[in-house]
Amino acid sequence: MGKKLKVELVFGATTYSVAFLLLLVWLFAAAYFYVNPLGSCKHQLRFWRDYSLISIKKGDFAIEEVLNEVIQEDTLKFQLRRFVRDEDRIQFENTGFSCLHSQISEVCVSERPLIIDNQTIYVPSSHLQLTKKLKLYGEVNAHHRVSPVTIVAGEQSTNSSVPACHVTHDVPAVVFSSRGFAGNMYHEISEMIIPLFITTRHFQSQVKFVITDFNPKWVKKYSRVLKSLSGYDVINPAENGTVHCFPGGVIGLKYYGLMALNSSDLPGGYSMADFRKFMRESYNLKYKNVVQIKRERPVLLLISRKNSRIFLNERQMIALMEEIGFEVVLVRPSGMSDLAKFSRVVNTCSVMVGAHGAGLTNEVFLPSGAVMVQVVLLGLEWGSTAYYGGPASDMGVQYLEYKIDPEESTLLKKFGRDHPIITDPDSIGTKGYYAFRSVYINGQNVDVNLTRFRETLVQAMELVDLDL
Incomplete structure (x- = not known):
């Protein structure tokens, strides 16, 4: 009898323990689905409703609508507050608006409503008085190409002079310029696409892009990237005089410098590997790693230039490459115009060779473990490493340099061995960027x-064989 009672007590205690643990799990799950701002809260609520785990009848549309509004508001606040750190967080908590300054960029974040009337953005608030102009492009050297927007925040944004909304949106805005150095792939990726990725990826497509200095050619070129980051059509605020209103948003893009991400300071903590994965997915690229490419001979992509930094003995270079064992694909600038098509070509290559120039930015599409060989021309040592060499290693691409001797440059024949252009390129740099550019970038083959x-x-070839 005592043994039976002991068993019953143990069984009863165990039953209550299990029930208590299940209750804790249920409470944790309920709390998670109600307040967790990550993922699709709306979908989660529907899941719970369908299985009668919360008491919302099918006819209680008003209750569900309120719940959805609360969830959307909390999600928006959470997503926007992830941008703001330290002293800026205090201002943001007090006013719902803050501008984040660094030496190379400025971005404003608002959980207050935004009223966008072309190049003017109104932020209604009784806690803030601010009027400022902002150029929505990270690289300051391009600011002369960018039209400023004017931010008007405070009570003056609530008076009768503020235009009425023509279109009201229910997701946040990200406002940026598509001018800057658009047209040069390096600057487009480094100063526009990477900043756009690190600024907006954590919104999980629930964001709308408002593009000032609207550049249709740029929008078309990077349509796959834009569609991967936003589930909505892009907006040209200058079109038809339409006034757009948003529940909040980001004005400007996070920018950290040359092909740079700063994982510790990003809302999503993204790395270059994350960016590369995003680009592969956006362009539906097949190969993640070079070992996945099964070809009889490794493919070498040779980037051919036509205006400057030309390989004068290009045919002999191709013959040498084929002799060593490569299958050579020669591409000229016209072959790079369709980025969706050309990215697939790059992704099938084990080696890419080119002189310092924007075409090398296509290293972002190479599979990991591939080799990028940069031919470093006279005077371009620093730029070659900073623009392409350093980022290559961050991308998981193996990097080799071939530094030419003065005898290989057309500058030697033109100026002579003792000229400062040959002996002291830094002295030419002191005369300014355009003087330097005219000699070493535009005037050298x-x-x-x-x-x-x-x-x-x-x-x-040895590096590729090791990976294979």
């Missing part, structure tokens, strides 16, 4: 020393 270059190509 190269006749590659095939004997020396062979060593670099053999090394590239």
Whole structure:
């Protein structure tokens, strides 16, 4: 009898313990689905409703609508507050608006409503008085190309002079310029696409892009990126005089410098690997790693230039590459115009070779473990490393440099061995960027020393063989 009672007590205690644990799990799940701002809260609520785990009848549309509004508001606040740190957080908590300053960029974040009338953005608030102009492009050297927007925040944004809303949106806005250095792929990726990714990815497509200095060609070129980051059509605020109103948003894009992300300071904590994965998905690229490419010979992509930094002995270079064992794909600038098509070509290559220039930005589409060989021309050592060499390693791409000797540059024949252009490129740099550019970027071609270059190509082949 005592043994039976003991068993019953143990069983009863166990039953109550299990019930208590189940209750804790239920309470945790309920709290998670009600207040967690990540993921699709609306979908989660519907799931719970369908299984009668919350008491909302099918006819209680008013209750569900209120719940949805609360969830959307909390989600928006959470997403926007993730941008704001330290002292800026105090201002943001007090006013619902804050501008984040760094040496190279300025971004304003608002959980207050935004009324966007072309180049003017009104922020109604009784806690804030502010009028400021902002250029919505990260690289300051391009600011002369960008039209400023005027932010008017405070009580003056509530008076009769503020235009009425023509279109009211229920997701936040991200406002940025598509001018800057658009037209140069390096600047487009470094100063526009990466900042757009790190600013908006954590919104999980629930955001609308308002693009000032609207550039249809740029929008078309990067339509896949824009559609991957936003589930909505882009908005041109200058079109038809339409006034757009949003529940909040971000004015400007986070920018950290040359092909740079700062994971510790980003709302999503994104890395270059995350960006590369995003680009593969956006362009539906097949290969993540070079080992996945099954070809009889590794494919080498040679980027050919036509106006400057030209390979004068390009045919001989191709013959050498094929002799070493590569299958060579030659691409000229016209072949890069369709980015969706060309990205797939790059993604099938094990090696990419090119002189310093925007075409090397396509390294972002190379599979991990591929090799990028940059031919570094006279005077361009720093830019070659900063623009393409350093970022390559962050992308998981193996990087090799072939630094030309003065004898390989057309500058030697033009100016002579003792000229400062040959002996002291830094002295030319002191005369200003455009003086430097006219000589080393626009005025230089190269006749590659095939004997020396062979060593670099053999090394590239060995690196590919190691990965294979």
